[in-house]
Amino acid sequence: MFVPPPIPKSTNRGAPKNWQMSSPTGTGDGATVPDGGTIVYDLADQCTSDDLEEGALYHATVNGTVEYGVFVDLSDAVSGLVHDSNLLGQYDVGDDLIVELGEIRPDGDLSFEEVRVADYEEQRVVHGDATTVADLGDATGNTVVIEGQVVQIKQTGGPTIFQVRDETGIVPCAAFEEAGVRAHPDIEIDDIVRVSGRAEERDDGLQVEAESLTVLDGEEAADIESDLEAALAEAAEPADVEPLVEWPAFEKLWDDLRDVATELRKTVLSGRPIRMRHHADGDGLCASVPLQVALESFIASQYEDASAPQHLLKRLPSKAPYYEMEDVTRDLNFALEDRTRHGQKLPMLLMLDNGSTEEDTPAYRNLRHYDIPVVVVDHHHPDPEAVEPLIEQHVNPYLHDEDYRITTGMLCVELARMIDPDLTEDLRHVPAVAGLSDRSEAEAMRDYIDLAAEKDYDESDLRDIGEALDYATHWLRYNSGEQLITDVLNVDCDDRDRHGEVVDFLAERAERDVEDQLDAAMSHVEHERLDNGAHLYTIDVENHAHRFTYPAPGKTTGEIHDRKVAETGDPVITIGYGPDFAVLRSDGVRLDIPRMVTELTEEVDGGGVSGGGHLVVGSIKFVKGRRESVIDALVEKMAEAEIDEELGSSTALPEEV
Incomplete structure (x- = not known):
């Protein structure tokens, strides 16, 4: 008797159709498989004859009796005859038994014989090709099987969307119930699940239309979770980049930046949103915008949902030079609403060019009531004794006997490159803008200005960009000004000519308004x-x-x-x-x-x-x-x-x- 061997967990990614996922319940006599146990397969309702192997053992339920035997169902789509000569007992409709598939005939009919097995290992068979999120693009239109962890559950007006992470990425799985009714209410965030469904293109991304969604437990779930943790640790490792300029003072902070890059990548992979707060000035924008673009790129590379960058990352300017109670109350309220309405985890708070002082601590203490970790990258004079008990990570030049001349923008450009090294060419001019905007007198400023010159920016151009950022941010007030600011800074901007025209216009307006202000004020x-x-x-x-x-x-x-x-x-x-x-x-x-x-x-x-x-x-x-x-x-x-x-x-x- 032939029994298809189980595919080892370490090689199941990309396995052919019909591979089975196991949940051991015992061992005993009977058919021999490589691990010494007997396997009885339990077909999911969606399984068809394509999921069968001759000679394998299956759970079956009697659906009809005739003089010459009984008809049995193995799934909604799979049924066949057990001839009375192959029956070991008497059965009524609804009775369960174990059968061996004897033959798949040319006309598609199936014949079975009953077997008795004292102890066995049960394996669930789901319909579809075992695949990974990374390979879904080659499987559109096919029924696939994905194993992974639920990182988000969102109830829409139609289906329930389960974001499922496997070792290679994250894909939305749409499960349908009544319109607007929660499908699979037993499934929670962080559960290990097996999804079977049709892979489809949707809204410039991919989606699995789930036909079945099952929570796994025991050793099977533990094995999958272990594989996911190992894959997450590997994917969270930052890119191995060299600093844009040689600067011994900066090198002291390099390991701290790598730790933050790892944490940010891990946060994205675990499905936790990031709420980025930055000081609303030139240096704050030079810090936050490159990091925003890098994180959005990384999110897009990991999620098959085209809208994921929009939902998982928010950049928010702060006018005050510390984290105000007004801001934290607003952030906390939005986070709790998103958890309720969209099934999101509570976010990480990423503080940039802000967040190092005792004045930030009341806001941080408010966040301590919830699962909201805080990471700070700043160059203002810190109060580590006050803030560090309330935050997870703190990057600041003062902690390494350096000072404000290493600006947050300089730090975050390197941080962005660790997350997405492909951005390097787009970011070469940004540290110089940050340094000039924040009046850094660092010895490396000449190197940064020379680096910007390689992109045809002279010092006057860089100062104009800083002035334009300052002017635009003033009028944007609490709005992040996504596209305008990226155009002004020329990060992820697709039109250099437009960038130049916008900068010239805003810088000229800023200069005019400053002159008007000083004309009124200087005599006083x-x-x-x-x-x-x-x-x-x-x-x-x-x-x-x-x-x-x-x-x-x-x-x-x-x-x-x-x-x-x-x-x-x-x-x-x-x-x-x-x-x-x-x-x-x-x-x-x-x-x-x-x-x-x-x-x-x-x-x-x-x-x-x-x-x-x-x-x-x-x-x-x-x-x-x-x-x-x-x-x-x-x-x-x-x-x-x-x-x-x-x-x-x-x-x-x-x-x-």
Whole structure:
């Protein structure tokens, strides 16, 4: 008697039709197979005669009796006769027995004989060709079998969509019940399942129209899960790329970036969405946009659902230089709604050019109530003792005795290349834009500018891109401006001429609006000389600058500061203040703004002081009625600061404070 051997788990991918997936229930006497057990096959309802092998044993149910034997069903589409000469007992309709397939006749009729088996290994046979997600493109129109893990369950107005991940990718499997009714309510996210159905093209992607969907358990599920974990670990490994420029300071952060790249790839593969929050300025955009494009590309390479990048990744600008409670409340609400409406896991929060300070911790503590991991890539002066107990990973040059001159945009361009190295050519100019936008004085800036020149960008072009990003972001406010920003930055842009025209237009508008603002404000700038010799310039930007237009208070203060530095050539501090805020810029004075904020919080009773930023640039908030006390105390501290004329300013100020 011939019994088809089971295909080993390690080689089942791409196996021919009729391979069986096993769930061992025992061993005993009977037909011999390579592992020493007897196999009895249980056909799924959708199985046809194409799924049969002569000589194999099958579970059967009597569906009719005649004088010369009984008719049995092996599935909805498979039935045949057991002649009374081949019966070992008496049976009625509905009785179960085990039969051996004796012959598949030329006319398609099947003949069986009853067998008795004391102990056996039961294997489920599903209809279709065993295949992988990666090979579905060659199987459209055919019935296929996929084994994997459910990573998302979405109820639509029609079918229920189960996103199933195998070792090679993720495919939507549509299971139909009544319109809008949850199919297979017993199946949950992370279950190991076997899907049989027809592979079809749908909406520029592939989909399996599931005819059967079964939860696996026991050793069978454990084997599949083990294979999936090994495949995930391999697929999550970042690309082996070299840094765009040689820079010993940067190399200290390389391993941290690889760890984050691994975590991001693993997050995509496990079906968890990513919610990307970034500072709404030039450096924040140079960090987030390349990473967005890389992650979208990686998602598209892993998911057969063409809409997956749109659903699994959201890029969101943050106006404040920290993670505000308004933002975290909004993010958390959207995440919980998406879990309820779309069956998504709760997201990972990816903080870029933001998120390293004690001010971020209330928002992080709010997320701790839920399964929302936080990853931070930033270059602002951090408070690791405050934030690191609340986050999973933290990349920051200060943690390696470096500083703000390594901008977040520089870090994230390399991070994007680790996720999708094919983007390298599109990103060569971006680190230079990030450095110029954030006024980095790093020794590697010349190398980055030379790298951009290879793409025909001179330094003036790069500065214009930074100004255009700043201008566009101001008017976009809380909107990410997906296509416009990628066009301005020329990342994933299909028209270099359009990019140039858009940048020229926005940069010219930005320059015009800055000139208009300074024409109104410069005559109101007040000056005094501090005890340490530094020039202090102050301006009430609430009353002596245009409001609700470009540039915002932070940018206005920065432009005034730059003019005063150019005029004097001496150490300069500039404060732009409003009713309950102040923005600070410094050149040639060794300030420590985060420390000053901490001291003011304790020293100004009832001041309600908060804020932070880089060491020599930042912003603070305070209670309106204590403005004079807060600013006077701040100026006293600045007057005591050490003069260091080699120390430049670090960055453009945040748009909002």
